[in-house]
Amino acid sequence: MSREELIALVAHRDCQFAARDVRIAARDERIAALSTQVAGLLEVNEELAAKLARLEHLLTRNSSNSSIPPSKDDDPGRMPLAVKPARRVGGPKRARGKQPGAPGANLAWADNPAKQVDRFPTGRCECGHDLAGATDLGIVDRYQQHEIPLISVTVTQYDQHQVRCGCGRLHTATRPEGARTGLVGYGPNLQSFAVYLMVVHFIPATRVVEVLQSLTGATPSVGFVHGMLDRAATLLVEADKRIRALITLAYAVCADETPLRVGGKTPKPGRKKADKYLLVACTELYTHYLLGNHDLDTFKAFVFKDLIDSVVVHDRYHLYDSAEIGELTHQLCGQHLLRDLADAAETYSDAHWPTQIADALRGLIHHANLARDAGRRALNDAVRDKLINNVRDGVKVGLSDTTSHGTKPGERKARLLLEVLRDREDDVLRFAHDLRVPPTSNQAERDLRPAKIQQKISGRLTSEARTKDRYLIRGYLSTAAKHGRNTMDALREAILGHPWMPPDPAPA
Secondary structure, X not given: OXXXXXXXXXXXXXXXXXXXXHHHHHHHXXXXXXXXXXXXXXXXHHHHHHHHHHHHHHHOOOOXXXXXXXXXXXXXXXXXXXXXXXXXXOOOEOOOOOOOOOOOOOOOXXXXXXXXXXXXXXXXXXXXXXXXXXXXXXXXXXXXXXXOOOOOOOOOOOOOXXXXXXXXXXXXXXXXXXXXXXXXXXXXXXXXXXXXXXXXXOOOHHHHHHHHHHHHOOOOOHHHHHHHHHHHXXXXXXXXXXXXXXXXXXXXXXXXXXXXXXXXXXXXXXXXXXXXXXXXXXXXXXXXXXXXXXXXXXXXXXXXXXXXXXXXEEOOOHHHHOHHHOOOEEEEOXXXXXXXXXXXXXXXXXXXXXXXXXXXXXHHHHHHHHHHHOOOOOOOHHHHHHHHHHHHHHHHHHHHHOOOOOOOXXXXXXXXXXXXXXXXXXHHHHHHHOOOOOOXXXXXXHHHHXXXXXXXXXXXXXXXXXXXXXXXXXXXXHHHHHOOOOHHHHHHHHHOOOOOOOOOOOOO
């Protein structure tokens, strides 16, 4: 090749190299852009995977592994409850219905009926004779019918007379017990019935008027019926104070709290929600409520500061540990612990420690209940110590398996639970050493359940003042029922102005 041809060839090659460099640069730029895009997609995918895991975890929450009420178990999308085994451990298969040995209930024959009626055949015999003249052969069948009379409102006029004594002094008859001011009014029975329907059976005031009209013929106004909450609560202020004082003297007190939709829907400045909080402190004999806010001030205003020598059974809500409400002696609710352990068993499905701890804790609760029912003062030491060791060993294994709080849904909660079981063993197992302490706060949950039923029926309660009245009355009626009193009788006594008062506690 000539020199000119070689120069042209080299120039052509240089042009090809330059074009290649341009293509390589464009390719590198595209690769960099794709790498950035892939990194972003991976980050988004991780976020979506975490959200999906979180949603799937939330959908597995139910009444058996969280504090969600059983009424929410059937919500759309929620995982169904695990089917419990048909055969109990160490016992025969449990049949449906009434169990052998369980007390039955039936309508018993009354030996002294209030009324007795002889019934004879009427009409004519096939032969044409009137059966009124037939020979009585005696009783061949008996039947007792329990019935209530049809109720109809009656109007009674009371004329209060004035008399002059021989000494000249004047005396005027008082109005009947429970009478109100004015010329006309409803009697204590109807007033008590209205309050009973609203407070005990959660019937709104408008429907209470409809019930009273249908059953009695009386037609009180909705305002009068709703106003009975204020009147009844005012008459029960002293009884409520006595119930509160008796709770502070109790050895063990169950406590719980729940949000309640009360008042306006717009949150007050500085608050995220407009909901109130309803607190309950109770025993097997007493019930006391307080409606307040979701804050420490409400806890400080409740009975906790006065529970100096009491054990408080609660669900580990963090405000119970606040130093501002005083140094409390705690018993952490065993039922809440078991729910959290069930959640941990689902999070760590291959681990044995959640089941081991739950079985041991459940065994301690079972033996404590048996010992208490049998009147014993303490658990068998060997049984108790073995089960407590099982709890401790399970906690140690769990802590070694969960060295950090983790990143997956449920892992942090399980780790915090294990730390509570380790660091607050006295508060977890206090009931196993002192049978006067209940192992769960189930009594408080039972006393709070009416509030949730009320909310499901009526929704948001518009008046905060009337809601406070409602639960003051509810605490009084619950306490009366726990003492074996008929709630209508206790309510009527309150309307008459002399409410039932709980007696002094029996000596320890």
